[in-house]
Amino acid sequence: MARTQGSHSDITGPRIRSAALRLFAQHGYAAVSMRQIAKEVGVQAGALYNYIPDKQSLLHSLMQGHMRELLAAWQAQEKPQDALALLEQFVRFHIGFHMQRSDEVFIAYMELRNLSDENFATIEALRRAYEDALEAVLKQGVEAGQFTLPDTKIATLAVIAMLNGVMTWYRSGGRLSLDEVESVYWDMVRKSVTA
Amino acid sequence: MARTQGSHSDITGPRIRSAALRLFAQHGYAAVSMRQIAKEVGVQAGALYNYIPDKQSLLHSLMQGHMRELLAAWQAQEKPQDALALLEQFVRFHIGFHMQRSDEVFIAYMELRNLSDENFATIEALRRAYEDALEAVLKQGVEAGQFTLPDTKIATLAVIAMLNGVMTWYRSGGRLSLDEVESVYWDMVRKSVTA
DNA sequence: GTCTATATCTCGATAGAC
DNA sequence: GTCTATCGAGATATAGAC
Numbered sequence: 001m002a003r004t005q006g007s008h009s010d011i012t013g014p015r016i017r018s019a020a021l022r023l024f025a026q027h028g029y030a031a032v033s034m035r036q037i038a039k040e041v042g043v044q045a046g047a048l049y050n051y052i053p054d055k056q057s058l059l060h061s062l063m064q065g066h067m068r069e070l071l072a073a074w075q076a077q078e079k080p081q082d083a084l085a086l087l088e089q090f091v092r093f094h095i096g097f098h099m100q101r102s103d104e105v106f107i108a109y110m111e112l113r114n115l116s117d118e119n120f121a122t123i124e125a126l127r128r129a130y131e132d133a134l135e136a137v138l139k140q141g142v143e144a145g146q147f148t149l150p151d152t153k154i155a156t157l158a159v160i161a162m163l164n165g166v167m168t169w170y171r172s173g174g175r176l177s178l179d180e181v182e183s184v185y186w187d188m189v190r191k192s193v194t195a
Numbered sequence: 196m197a198r199t200q201g202s203h204s205d206i207t208g209p210r211i212r213s214a215a216l217r218l219f220a221q222h223g224y225a226a227v228s229m230r231q232i233a234k235e236v237g238v239q240a241g242a243l244y245n246y247i248p249d250k251q252s253l254l255h256s257l258m259q260g261h262m263r264e265l266l267a268a269w270q271a272q273e274k275p276q277d278a279l280a281l282l283e284q285f286v287r288f289h290i291g292f293h294m295q296r297s298d299e300v301f302i303a304y305m306e307l308r309n310l311s312d313e314n315f316a317t318i319e320a321l322r323r324a325y326e327d328a329l330e331a332v333l334k335q336g337v338e339a340g341q342f343t344l345p346d347t348k349i350a351t352l353a354v355i356a357m358l359n360g361v362m363t364w365y366r367s368g369g370r371l372s373l374d375e376v377e378s379v380y381w382d383m384v385r386k387s388v389t390a
Numbered sequence: 391g392t393c394t395a396t397a398t399c400t401c402g403a404t405a406g407a408c
Numbered sequence: 409g410t411c412t413a414t415c416g417a418g419a420t421a422t423a424g425a426c
Contacts, residue, residue: 228418228419228420229417229419229420229421230418230420238423240420241421241422241423243421244420244421244422249420249421250420250421
């Protein structure tokens with residue numbers, strides 16, 4: 001869709017972010033050129049720089065936006081007091097949220113090494129905060145005697161790694177519904193943290 | 196280490212593969228140039244093409260070599276008959292092998308999208324074969340009544356995803372020995388697949 | 391087998407017209 | 409705000425001397 005001159009400041013910005021998100025997720029940050037992004041949006045490459053300072057800032061902004069929304073969404077959840085119910089909620093929240101934002105999640109995990117040092121630090125802090133949210137749940141369950149875990153930090157990382165694995169294979173419309181998948185994973189997580 | 200002219204055919208090939216492996220793992224295939232690899236080896240960029248047809252072939256060769264060695268190493272293991280003991284062996288083998296080859300593993304999981312279509316197909320087949328090896332163990336345990344799993348395919352992917360998470364955080368010399376880490380993960384895997 | 395030199399291309403980013 | 413045009417750098421890969 002070749003575009004002639006005109007003013008589109010209010011929609012071009014989001015469209016750039018959307019196109020970059022999809023292309024970065026599909027081909028990787030380093031393999032995607034600014035010209036590809038511009039072509040997808042329907043503008044010339046030079047026009048991109050009215051909206052972003054440079055390519056690196058675009059990547060960082062996408063990752064930071066995602067991580068902030070992830071944290072905010074979890075914090076906004078109404079939470080039960082019981083640790084087991086809370087852990088189930090986390091498992092279902094994590095799978096559900098991540099399946100809705102597979103491109104964002106993919107980038108947030110795969111493109112860390114393409115961030116500048118300072119940009120990496122900010123994203124890493126957000127990721128750590130999310131891990132801490134899960135570890136708090138596990139610690140609560142251990143203190144209440146509901147969970148049996150030799151190391152809550154390792155367990156935190158193990159659970160998140162397991163849940164993230166969903167995204168590598170699940171496609172909607174397949175053999176199982178998302179709710180069924182959540183149940184299968186919750187069953188495994190529940191058993192792995194209890195005695 | 197600038198190199199003058201000379202004949203080094205027997206050692207330059209492996210040195211190219213070694214340098215490419217490390218650089219691809221650290222910065223990503225798309226972000227690494229042939230010049231960087233050549234500089235690391237101590238030759239000029241043009242000399243690389245005496246050993247590899249092109250950059251894509253180099254990536255594919257590295258990934259294929261790793262996956263074949265992984266499969267061969269598992270198949271070469273002396274295996275117990277009991278499904279529970281077999282699963283423990285798999286968990287410890289997987290963690291041990293992958294920690295010894297962190298660069299290879301990283302590339303094998305991160306650079307799939309940078310393979311050409313046909314190269315991707317061959318690597319994907321090898322990865323599938325490895326997953327099938329684990330699923331065979333799980334199925335054996337289910338049939339023997341030792342494991343309780345609603346879906347062995349999902350369980351296979353969940354276990355591998357969980358175990359792969361080790362590589363994102365474990366560094367030798369840390370708080371836990373590799374054997375202790377294996378034990379923690381085995382404990383979680385064992386509980387997650389039993390009733 | 392490695393070198394130097396280079397063909398050909400694409401990259402990120404900028405300048406200035408409209 | 410987007411266009412065209414372009415700069416300077418760096419990319420993959422090849423050619424030919426030694």
